[in-house]
Every structure is written in structure tokens, then in C-alpha cells.
Amino acid sequence: MSAPQPAPPFDAGPLTDPVDPRAVSAFQTELRARGTSGVSAASIIAIVVFGLVFVVAMTLVGATMVSMFTDPGASSFAGLGILAAAGVGITIAIVSWRRSRVARYRLDAFARANGMSYEATAANPALPGMLFGLGRSREATDLVRGTQPRFVEFGNYQYTTGSGKNSTTHRWGYVAVKLDVPLPNIVLDAKGNNGFGSNLPASFQREQRLSLEGDFDQYFTLYCPEGYERDALYLFTPDIMARFIDNAAELDVEIVDDWLFLYTQRKASTLDPATWAWLFGAVGAVITKLDQWERWRDERLLIENPTAAAAASSRVSPQAAGERLPFAPPAGLLSPPPGVAHEGRRLKKSFPWLPFVVVIGFAVFWFWSRSF
The missing domain is CATH 1.10.287 (Helix Hairpins)
Known part of the structure; x- marks a missing residue:
């Protein structure tokens, strides 16, 4: 580490x-x-x-x-x-x-x-992360944005689910980092901030779990689309895994489209200097390694639309292609354009059974205890 x-x-x-x-x-x-x-x-x-x-x-x-x-x-x-x-x-x-x-x-x-800008509120922020399409009354507050060396936004976010007496307001803090190229939808569920099960608002199919080398699995559960395991290994090299473990082990992470999100269930935009030091350190440690991610290309795009890929790409030598792609293409292969094939754009979600199992178990225990 x-x-x-x-x-x-x-x-x-x-x-x-x-x-x-x-x-x-x-x-x-x-x-x-x-x-x-x-x-x-x-x-x-x-x-x-x-x-x-x-x-x-x-x-x-x-x-x-x-x-x-x-x-x-x-x-x-x-x-x-x-x-x-x-x-x-x-x-x-x-x-x-x-x-x-x-x-x-x-x-x-x-x-x-600190060379950034501030915005007090933003209703329905147009961000693709898993938090931003849930519930109603969606609102981001206390947005602090920077543009160098790349666009980064720190903010607090809330949305409401349910209705009437059963309504619940969910509050999160987040950091959004703009990437230069779209990447497959990958989620790192941090184990350090979980309670009784994952704290994430979405559940993902178990078949999409990927175990990485070293002690990374002790800190995160990684989900990637089926068929993109090799691509995830290319993106999460040992040095990048070490950066996440050392600096973001208490943060949930999502890569979706050309965005990297860090999520926390406490305020990210706050008057606490220690929180800013923590988040600045996490962002600074991660973005210094993003050059490798920007070289990733999805070879499936050549299969989906070879004509468009050929028009958008230039011929590269086998050596250069090997540096750009997480695979070694044959001689003369055209490099795919930036983008992600359809099957890699979103993770497949699963139904959250655990809350229902707990409720049903409690109901069964209550009826059983009442019968004696």
C-alpha cells in the first residue's frame, strides 16, 4: 500500500x-x-x-x-x-x-x-450518477466548483421518496469530477461506511461483482458490467487501487459516462476545514492517475459500428495500439473512438430483498410470539 x-x-x-x-x-x-x-x-x-x-x-x-x-x-x-x-x-x-x-x-x-466559484442552490442537477434520478424534490445546495486541472464540483444533495407520513428525505454529500472520455459504469461500494448491508441507494446484480488482487476487496466491493472484467482490471491497476484505499476508503465511488462521483452520507460542502482537507486529498490523489483512464478504448464499438469507428479513427501501429487499449490488437487494427458500447454503459440493478426479508422475519416472529 x-x-x-x-x-x-x-x-x-x-x-x-x-x-x-x-x-x-x-x-x-x-x-x-x-x-x-x-x-x-x-x-x-x-x-x-x-x-x-x-x-x-x-x-x-x-x-x-x-x-x-x-x-x-x-x-x-x-x-x-x-x-x-x-x-x-x-x-x-x-x-x-x-x-x-x-x-x-x-x-x-x-x-x-481557492480559485473556485460558489452557487447556493441548483434544482434537479443534470448529473448521471445513481443519486440524481431518484425520488422527487431533488436539489443540490452549497455548490463549490473548480475548473483546474479539471472540472470538479463539491456539493450537498437531497431528494424525497414516499408520500405523506411515509415520506423520507435522503441527504448526501458528493464530489463530481469530469473525465475526458466516457468509461464503463463501475461502482465501488465502500465497506467502511456500510451498516447492516450496503448504504447505497441502488443494488446491483451479484454476477457483476469483480474481485481484485491484494487487499482491495477488504475495502471495496467492485461492480462492473458483465464482459468488462478485463477493462476494469486495466482501469484499476495496483497503483490506482492503492490511491483509493489510502484516500477514499470511506467514500462510495461511481464511474458513469464521463464522470467520476464520490459519495458520502455527510455534508461534502461544509464549514469544517478537516472535511475539505479530506475531500481535497481524495480528489487530488485520484485525478493524478486519470491519464491512464483517458487512453482506454472499448473495442466493442468496432463490432457495433465498424464503419463509424473507421471514419472516426486513424490507423495506428501494433505497439501504439497496445499502449492505448487494454488488449493487444492485430496489426493494422483501427483504434475505436472514445465511447462505451451499450452493454457497458449501465450496471444491471437488482431488487433490494434484504429490507423485505427483515420486515417479513419480524412479522413472523411477532405472530409467533403472540400465539404463545
Whole structure:
């Protein structure tokens, strides 16, 4: 195993330095001028609910105060309780609102100090990862983006499943790295962040599991499309496996189309300098090895459409072809264009049986225990 890669230097000062309230207000005005107040949909709902609760609470307070003057012995204790509850609720709401404004200001300053940009919210982000097509009310928040040496986006993401009392809001942090060429859909399910089974929102057919050499399997379960095992071995050479083990063992990883995603069930865009150091280190360690991935080509494209492949490719020598491809082509073979054949573009998903097995087992145990 290689030594862990140090995080690239960055300026974390804006995350913790004192802020000028006037600068925070000016930045909030700037956000509104951009067409976004920086307030997420969930925050808007919370504000509306709080407003309704506030109106009801003030009505009750008014009625209680009148009652205290007409019958003080009977209602004074209840009135004081309502007043205290209303005061606590209003204080919490104001503090939370101010903290969110300051957090957005700090993240914007942090992004600018490190040559990046900040965006407060983005509804329905057009990303191909497994998280981004699930549920409803999809929203990314606190997006910090960089473009050098390649495009990278750090963000927090949430979506809602179910309805009514059974609705659940799922929250994730993610890092999206733009690749230069499309690659097969490969998932690394990190074992270090799993609980009772995988924490991923999707399950994949067991036939797509691939065991790699060394101790890689102790840290990740790798899934690749059937028939792409040799390609996965080309992409995940021992040095690249070591980079993932040393720097991303607590992150789930997905390669899909021309994107690399790192997923975590904690905030990725945060005011915690240690989190940024961790994620910067993981990204920096991985992207230094992406040149090898950019040379990968899918020979299946020559079979799918040999005419188009020939038009988009140039003749290469056997030696050059061997350097570009994860196989040794015969002399004179045309190099396929960048891309992935249909069967390698998406992993095949499986039905998540485990939750149902647990529920059924609990129901059977409950009925059995009730019968005695």
C-alpha cells in the first residue's frame, strides 16, 4: 500500500475567520440579484410552517394574556409556558436563519480564495450518477466548483421518496469530477461506511461483482458490467487501487459516462476545514492517475459500428495500439473512438430483498410470539 497522499494546499481561513455583518447582507443581496436567495426548497417549507406556527402561537398568547387579566389564577402558568415556548421558537428560527446566511457567505469566500466559484442552490442537477434520478424534490445546495486541472464540483444533495407520513428525505454529500472520455459504469461500494448491508441507494446484480488482487476487496466491493472484467482490471491497476484505499476508503465511488462521483452520507460542502482537507486529498490523489483512464478504448464499438469507428479513427501501429487499449490488437487494427458500447454503459440493478426479508422475519416472529 502506498503512503496516503497529502491534501493539496488550500486556504481554509474564510471558513472560520470573523465576518462583517454588512458584508454578509451585501452578499445576500448579490444572491438575490443572481436570481437565487440561497434558500433551499426545504428551507422555504420550514419558513412557511414556522410562519403558520408563529401566527397560531401569537393568537394563543394574545388570548392567554386576556385570560390572565380576567382569571389570573387559572391561566397564568399556561400563559407563561406559551410565552416561553414562543420565545424559544422565534429565537431558534432567527439564529438558524442568520447562521445559514453566514455559512453561504463563508463558502463563497472560501471558493473565491481557492480559485473556485460558489452557487447556493441548483434544482434537479443534470448529473448521471445513481443519486440524481431518484425520488422527487431533488436539489443540490452549497455548490463549490473548480475548473483546474479539471472540472470538479463539491456539493450537498437531497431528494424525497414516499408520500405523506411515509415520506423520507435522503441527504448526501458528493464530489463530481469530469473525465475526458466516457468509461464503463463501475461502482465501488465502500465497506467502511456500510451498516447492516450496503448504504447505497441502488443494488446491483451479484454476477457483476469483480474481485481484485491484494487487499482491495477488504475495502471495496467492485461492480462492473458483465464482459468488462478485463477493462476494469486495466482501469484499476495496483497503483490506482492503492490511491483509493489510502484516500477514499470511506467514500462510495461511481464511474458513469464521463464522470467520476464520490459519495458520502455527510455534508461534502461544509464549514469544517478537516472535511475539505479530506475531500481535497481524495480528489487530488485520484485525478493524478486519470491519464491512464483517458487512453482506454472499448473495442466493442468496432463490432457495433465498424464503419463509424473507421471514419472516426486513424490507423495506428501494433505497439501504439497496445499502449492505448487494454488488449493487444492485430496489426493494422483501427483504434475505436472514445465511447462505451451499450452493454457497458449501465450496471444491471437488482431488487433490494434484504429490507423485505427483515420486515417479513419480524412479522413472523411477532405472530409467533403472540400465539404463545
